[in-house]
Amino acid sequence: MPTVRNWQLGREMSYPYDARFPSRQFAFVFNINRCIACQSCTMACKSTWTFNKGQEHMWWANVETKPYGGYPQWWDARILARLEEANPAGQVWGGAPADARFGPYGVFEGTTIFEAAATTLTPDSARVLGYLPADDEWNAPNIYEDNPVGKRGVRNQLDPTGEQLPEHKTWFFYLARICNHCSYPACLAACPRKAIYKRPEDGIVLLDQAECRGYRKCVEACPYKKSMYRGNTRTSEKCIACFPRVEGTDPETGGEPMETRCMAACIGQIRMQGLVQIAADGTWAEDRQNPLYYLVHVAKVALPLYPQFGTQPNGYYIPPRWVPRPYLRQMFGPGVDQAIDSYVNPSRELLAVLQLFRRSNRIIDRYEIQEGPKVYEGSLRGRKVELFNDTVIAFGRSGREIFRTTIEEPIHVRTNAHANSI
Numbered sequence: 001m002p003t004v005r006n007w008q009l010g011r012e013m014s015y016p017y018d019a020r021f022p023s024r025q026f027a028f029v030f031n032i033n034r035c036i037a038c039q040s041c042t043m044a045c046k047s048t049w050t051f052n053k054g055q056e057h058m059w060w061a062n063v064e065t066k067p068y069g070g071y072p073q074w075w076d077a078r079i080l081a082r083l084e085e086a087n088p089a090g091q092v093w094g095g096a097p098a099d100a101r102f103g104p105y106g107v108f109e110g111t112t113i114f115e116a117a118a119t120t121l122t123p124d125s126a127r128v129l130g131y132l133p134a135d136d137e138w139n140a141p142n143i144y145e146d147n148p149v150g151k152r153g154v155r156n157q158l159d160p161t162g163e164q165l166p167e168h169k170t171w172f173f174y175l176a177r178i179c180n181h182c183s184y185p186a187c188l189a190a191c192p193r194k195a196i197y198k199r200p201e202d203g204i205v206l207l208d209q210a211e212c213r214g215y216r217k218c219v220e221a222c223p224y225k226k227s228m229y230r231g232n233t234r235t236s237e238k239c240i241a242c243f244p245r246v247e248g249t250d251p252e253t254g255g256e257p258m259e260t261r262c263m264a265a266c267i268g269q270i271r272m273q274g275l276v277q278i279a280a281d282g283t284w285a286e287d288r289q290n291p292l293y294y295l296v297h298v299a300k301v302a303l304p305l306y307p308q309f310g311t312q313p314n315g316y317y318i319p320p321r322w323v324p325r326p327y328l329r330q331m332f333g334p335g336v337d338q339a340i341d342s343y344v345n346p347s348r349e350l351l352a353v354l355q356l357f358r359r360s361n362r363i364i365d366r367y368e369i370q371e372g373p374k375v376y377e378g379s380l381r382g383r384k385v386e387l388f389n390d391t392v393i394a395f396g397r398s399g400r401e402i403f404r405t406t407i408e409e410p411i412h413v414r415t416n417a418h419a420n421s422i
């Protein structure tokens, strides 16, 4: 098997194909701390792409309550267990985090789903370690919604002292998910028909319906279970990253790349999506004023979902600050402590970048900050806090300004004439 460089793992790994990188990569950051599980994202995708006969069980965008919820049910526990079996030395990380764009979380010393396949599967299909969910596991996307976990052995009772940060003792959180348009897609690696491809211009992973014969190898291989089988067409389907919008062909934006349906519908303002520049070695090219580059590589506040799987996913998450750290480290890797520390003690720049989320449905290519006056001084959890009413300005791919906003959010007072209207 060829060897490729996985910057999230800080090392080389085996992958069935040679590495090929797009010039730009579809990527996104979800701030879990803000998600309210309103499911507007879920329904925006459903009503756009998967409302037809045979697609009833398909939710390309979904939001599940962790730790018990999952769509399909138990998807992550099941693939983690398989990986654990194949990986008796454990899914451990070592080495010091590098400052460079390569290896910011240290070095993953365990086995990825591609490497585990070599020792656990028969040679004929030894491309990716995975499993095929049972039909009924796709039936209940909201299963265990809002169900918390608490002390082991104590049922139906909240922990009486456990509501203080840094960690709650009774907890849950909402995990919003779409296809990660991975840099080393497991779905693509497993397809014997080569029906799945990654676009060179934006890294979006698409599944060619004309080539697919419904073998479901992609469904089995995707560790995030984001490729889905459709019985009445006997082909598999997956999130298409709303590519006409990302290409800028939606008439609404006049050629400016636009965020996807699930991003633009987000009520909680947790989502930011963009296109990041990729260097010749597959790492993110330095692009200091791109908000995604800033969140992932400078503030290091957003982390990949289960990087140990090895697909180099392009979805990043700001971890929920109230959840026990061992759980989060398993889900997002060893960068969790630093990410939460950055988030709860935000720099002046991070506060400004967080204001960019969901002010527009255009993709932000670059931002600038204009400094404003100090509006608050105080202390929080023993640290001095100063707030400045800076203005942050977002620019699109064309270089045109998309919008500007301030740290202090404007207050709109409803007039008496509209006191009771919405």
Ligand code: SF4
Pocket: 178, 179, 180, 181, 182, 185, 186, 187, 188, 205, 221, 222, 223, 224, 225, 226, 227, 238, 311
């Ligand atoms: S998340 Fe799954 S379906 Fe999407 S690109 Fe990665 S491996 Fe493929």
Ligand code: SF4
Pocket: 044, 045, 046, 049, 060, 061, 178, 179, 239, 240, 241, 242, 260, 261, 262, 263
């Ligand atoms: S990017 Fe588009 S196709 Fe993909 S989950 Fe979101 S709305 Fe659905």
Ligand code: SF4
Pocket: 034, 035, 036, 037, 038, 039, 040, 041, 042, 063, 174, 176, 265, 266, 267, 268, 269, 270, 271
């Ligand atoms: S629309 Fe936003 S806030 Fe609502 S469930 Fe989806 S990600 Fe969460």
